Amino acid sequence: MSAAGTGQVAANGILERTVEAIRTHGGRVTPSRLAVIAAIVDSEGHVSAEEIFERIQASSPDIHLSTVYRTLEALEKLGVVEHVHLGHGRAIYHLEENLHQHLVCESCGTIIEAPHDLTERLEMELEARLGFFTRAHHFSIIGLCRECHRREQGGGSTSPD
Amino acid sequence: MSAAGTGQVAANGILERTVEAIRTHGGRVTPSRLAVIAAIVDSEGHVSAEEIFERIQASSPDIHLSTVYRTLEALEKLGVVEHVHLGHGRAIYHLEENLHQHLVCESCGTIIEAPHDLTERLEMELEARLGFFTRAHHFSIIGLCRECHRREQGGGSTSPD
DNA sequence: ATCCCTGCAAAATATTTGCACTGAT
DNA sequence: ATCAGTGCAAATATTTTGCAGGGAT
Numbered sequence: 001m002s003a004a005g006t007g008q009v010a011a012n013g014i015l016e017r018t019v020e021a022i023r024t025h026g027g028r029v030t031p032s033r034l035a036v037i038a039a040i041v042d043s044e045g046h047v048s049a050e051e052i053f054e055r056i057q058a059s060s061p062d063i064h065l066s067t068v069y070r071t072l073e074a075l076e077k078l079g080v081v082e083h084v085h086l087g088h089g090r091a092i093y094h095l096e097e098n099l100h101q102h103l104v105c106e107s108c109g110t111i112i113e114a115p116h117d118l119t120e121r122l123e124m125e126l127e128a129r130l131g132f133f134t135r136a137h138h139f140s141i142i143g144l145c146r147e148c149h150r151r152e153q154g155g156g157s158t159s160p161d
Numbered sequence: 162m163s164a165a166g167t168g169q170v171a172a173n174g175i176l177e178r179t180v181e182a183i184r185t186h187g188g189r190v191t192p193s194r195l196a197v198i199a200a201i202v203d204s205e206g207h208v209s210a211e212e213i214f215e216r217i218q219a220s221s222p223d224i225h226l227s228t229v230y231r232t233l234e235a236l237e238k239l240g241v242v243e244h245v246h247l248g249h250g251r252a253i254y255h256l257e258e259n260l261h262q263h264l265v266c267e268s269c270g271t272i273i274e275a276p277h278d279l280t281e282r283l284e285m286e287l288e289a290r291l292g293f294f295t296r297a298h299h300f301s302i303i304g305l306c307r308e309c310h311r312r313e314q315g316g317g318s319t320s321p322d
Numbered sequence: 323a324t325c326c327c328t329g330c331a332a333a334a335t336a337t338t339t340g341c342a343c344t345g346a347t
Numbered sequence: 348a349t350c351a352g353t354g355c356a357a358a359t360a361t362t363t364t365g366c367a368g369g370g371a372t
Binding site: 191 | 350351352353354355356
């Protein structure tokens with residue numbers, strides 16, 4: 001898909017709103033930032049800083065990894081993206097708009113997106129009983145997907161993570 | 162009744178069972194391992210590898226940090242401890258027995274232990290509807306504790322994690 | 323012209339690993 | 348006597364930061 005510019009879909013509105021948000025906050029709209037935002041919007045999923053970096057490299061080889069990190073930090077401060085730690089290693093970034101829970105299989109690494117209604121009740125209870133306000137979009141649940149669960153039942157010691 | 166004449170508390174059973182588990186698996190019971198196990202049992206909470214290391218330093222200054230990591234890895238393989246990633250930075254370790262959910266405040270870092278019953282229903286639903294088996298003890302929920310939530314409501318800086 | 327953003331390198335943080343030696347069994 | 352475990356140093360992996368120059372406004 002050609003991104004930035006033609007058949008604008010809903011997603012592209014994000015790019016425009018982001019650009020405006022940057023300006024509103026006295027920031028500067030640079031090629032690097034546009035590239036990072038485009039990469040995230042384009043991926044429409046969960047991408048690590050390094051994955052974003054790699055995507056960008058194809059078209060803009062001079063954008064440095066540290067710039068990606070700094071841009072992500074800036075975007076997070078603007079509320080455009082949010083990062084989540086999915087266990088070991090890298091954090092992944094996704095659009096703040098894209099509200100959902102991440103279920104991470106600790107065996108194969110698969111990420112399942114659970115509909116929000118599944119966790120809504122839990123969130124309300126946590127709030128009512130413990131005064132804890134869940135940041136839904138920053139909340140990942142670790143466990144085993146169907147296949148890995150079956151495999152481990154059968155008995156084999158895997159245990160990565 | 163059970164325990165031999167010494168004033169054994171429930172927690173001490175863990176140490177003994179662990180020692181036995183190590184032997185059963187052809188491992189060796191060394192001062193380093195005993196120290197690490199003792200430190201975890203003693204802390205009865207959430208400790209990072211480095212915190213365990215520091216606790217041990219007092220009495221056994223020659224135990225190296227890498228030994229702590231390797232011991233923790235071994236203990237995890239034996240099913241004695243489990244580690245959880247609570248967001249940025251360090252992982253924390255706790256006894257496998259000590260089953261509970263960790264609620265982590267992303268602002269102040271406070272860890273709240275939620276009773277298991279709160280999340281039981283969610284776990285059942287995830288299993289029934291998505292075929293996802295939550296590893297309860299490896300599951301942390303990120304959000305804001307009461308105080309930080311109120312403070313952020315009042316307006317102010319965004320922040321850490 | 324300002325000063326935010328960037329490239330680059332080096333630091334910081336967290337964890338792992340190669341190697342030779344020591345100690346538990 | 349064996350070989351798992353350890354100390355130590357160096358390597359990894361991920362993210363952050365200091366500095367000086369460049370580009371957006």
